[in-house]
Amino acid sequence: MLTLKNLRVAFGDHEVLKGIDITVKKGEVVTFIGPSGTGKTTLLRSINYLEKPSDGEVMLSDVGIKFKSANKKDILRLRRKTAMVFQQFNLFKHKTVVENVMDAQIAIQKKSKKEAYEKSCEELEKVGLLDKKDMYPSRLSGGQQQRVSIARALALEPEVILFDEPTSALDPELVGEVLKVIENVARSGMTILLVTHEMRFAKNISSKVVFMDQGHIVEQGTPEEIFEKSTHIRTRQFLKEYYEAEEDLAIANV
Amino acid sequence: MLDIKYMLEITPSLLSVLHVTLIILIASSALGLGLSILVTAIRIKKVKYLSQVMDLFISFTRSVPIVLQLFLMYYGFPFLLSMIGIHVSDFSAAAATVLALTLYNAGYLSEVLRPAYLAVEKGQHEAADGLGYTPFQKFTRIIAPQVIPIALPGWGNALVYLIHDTSLIFTIGVADIMGVANTLISSSYGAHQIEIYLTIALLFWAITFSADTMVRIFEKRAAKYNLSNGIAPKKKAKRKMRILVQKGV
Ligand SMILES: Nc1ncnc2c1ncn2[C@@H]1O[C@H](COP(=O)(O)OP(=O)(O)OP(=O)(O)O)[C@@H](O)[C@H]1O
Numbered sequence: 001m002l003t004l005k006n007l008r009v010a011f012g013d014h015e016v017l018k019g020i021d022i023t024v025k026k027g028e029v030v031t032f033i034g035p036s037g038t039g040k041t042t043l044l045r046s047i048n049y050l051e052k053p054s055d056g057e058v059m060l061s062d063v064g065i066k067f068k069s070a071n072k073k074d075i076l077r078l079r080r081k082t083a084m085v086f087q088q089f090n091l092f093k094h095k096t097v098v099e100n101v102m103d104a105q106i107a108i109q110k111k112s113k114k115e116a117y118e119k120s121c122e123e124l125e126k127v128g129l130l131d132k133k134d135m136y137p138s139r140l141s142g143g144q145q146q147r148v149s150i151a152r153a154l155a156l157e158p159e160v161i162l163f164d165e166p167t168s169a170l171d172p173e174l175v176g177e178v179l180k181v182i183e184n185v186a187r188s189g190m191t192i193l194l195v196t197h198e199m200r201f202a203k204n205i206s207s208k209v210v211f212m213d214q215g216h217i218v219e220q221g222t223p224e225e226i227f228e229k230s231t232h233i234r235t236r237q238f239l240k241e242y243y244e245a246e247e248d249l250a251i252a253n254v
Numbered sequence: 255m256l257d258i259k260y261m262l263e264i265t266p267s268l269l270s271v272l273h274v275t276l277i278i279l280i281a282s283s284a285l286g287l288g289l290s291i292l293v294t295a296i297r298i299k300k301v302k303y304l305s306q307v308m309d310l311f312i313s314f315t316r317s318v319p320i321v322l323q324l325f326l327m328y329y330g331f332p333f334l335l336s337m338i339g340i341h342v343s344d345f346s347a348a349a350a351t352v353l354a355l356t357l358y359n360a361g362y363l364s365e366v367l368r369p370a371y372l373a374v375e376k377g378q379h380e381a382a383d384g385l386g387y388t389p390f391q392k393f394t395r396i397i398a399p400q401v402i403p404i405a406l407p408g409w410g411n412a413l414v415y416l417i418h419d420t421s422l423i424f425t426i427g428v429a430d431i432m433g434v435a436n437t438l439i440s441s442s443y444g445a446h447q448i449e450i451y452l453t454i455a456l457l458f459w460a461i462t463f464s465a466d467t468m469v470r471i472f473e474k475r476a477a478k479y480n481l482s483n484g485i486a487p488k489k490k491a492k493r494k495m496r497i498l499v500q501k502g503v
């Protein structure tokens with residue numbers, strides 16, 4: 001359903017993604033892991049065209065775009081089939097919770113206010129925040145804001161949702177509620193691309209795990225193949241360092 | 255002794271030209287706002303060459319005293335036009351005034367709008383872009399509503415400056431309040447200067463007060479957005495604190 005071919009992104013002379021090929025099937029949850037600065041965020045942002053790739057192409061159901069020759073209409077079509085959930089939530093500050101979820105439905109999908117409102121309430125119910133619908137984002141906790149931003153994405157019924165470290169900006173005690181919501185989204189059959197440092201969560205939720213390093217895909221496979229049986233030295237090194245750091249943290253917290 | 259009776263006597267003749275000041279004010283503030291949006295857009299988009307020209311333009315309007323700008327516009331503009339082959343026979347002082355004040359207001363406002371625009375976080379742009387808003391939809395629905403409350407106080411200031419500056423337009427011969435005042439002064443052989451100037455001061459006070467009130471109303475309308483910046487919740491928290499303190503907690 002989603003195919004990337006030879007995706008290349010460069011910032012000036014610095015090539016960050018050096019030819020990424022990937023195929024995602026409908027309903028799959030694909031998780032990207034890898035060291036910091038490897039290009040995971042850049043990869044997700046490219047699918048949303050928030051970064052401009054220097055080469056490659058993307059196919060998403062019936063939209064096919066060659067990045068080099070993408071025009072404005074292509075970009076809008078691509079963006080309207082995808083939805084991004086940001087690390088920093090990025091809720092519209094001047095709109096209430098329910099207005100946040102409604103606005104794109106009205107502006108982009110040309111729904112009536114009533115339709116958009118009903119759909120929004122439905123989605124807010126799913127993320128457990130219907131009772132907060134008339135509040136402004138600044139009054140919500142980070143976890144609640146992130147759940148609203150997930151509702152905002154869901155309300156547009158995109159083909160795929162892109163999550164970029166959705167829990168990294170949260171206080172530890174708020175991570176759980178957001179992961180729970182993402183899990184529900186995954187269960188509902190939504191196609192998901194996820195970047196996360198929550199390895200345990202990735203192991204549980206993913207249909208496929210992709211390990212990236214320095215702008216390349218090193219390997220991809222089932223969670224078991226990557227987390228337990230990987231023979232790649234870089235993957236094992238990365239996971240070893242991750243678990244060690246986690247242990248240190250656990251000890252420090254005791 | 256202040257001759258209040260005289261002040262009341264001259265008020266009608268001053269009021270009879272008030273519309274000149276008001277029309278010039280409204281025209282140059284409206285045109286100035288329009289132009290400033292254009293100038294700000296050019297500078298933010300960093301349009302090649304044009305952007306530098308705008309920087310120069312703003313620097314000029316901010317540096318040169320407004321009286322000089324009025325003179326330059328009144329005498330210089332027809333000359334400039336004649337150099338490119340357009341000959342205007344009667345370039346009125348009022349037109350020169352509106353043009354000069356428009357440029358001046360636009361230059362000032364652009365310095366208000368640009369930082370206000372840049373104060374909107376990148377994440378707000380990206381959220382809208384990512385969901386598939388067109389640039390126009392993004393601007394009207396997401397960005398502008400966040401820029402306006404930030405820019406309003408600065409716009410209010412610009413308006414007050416504009417009001418003050420209209421007191422200089424008689425220097426190029428516009429028959430406004432100050433123009434009439436000068437006629438009155440010379441016809442009363444300088445006997446009532448204080449009364450005349452005081453009456454005008456009160457008139458300007460009234461105009462500025464109305465403008466301030468209008469801006470204040472706009473600000474109040476925009477205040478609900480402050481909520482999103484966390485200002486209102488803090489107020490509420492403070493009130494809560496006060497209640498707690500009163501209860502002796
Ligand atoms: N706008 C930008 N301009 C210049 N360089 C950038 C920009 N955005 C990202 N980079 C660089 O691209 C590389 C990849 O960044 P990216 O954010 O995609 O990594 P990441 O895998 O998401 O890392 P992390 O796990 O820390 O989030 C980094 O070296 C980063 O410095």
Ligand SMILES: [Mg+2]
Nearest residue numbers: 040041042165
């Ligand atoms: Mg990242």
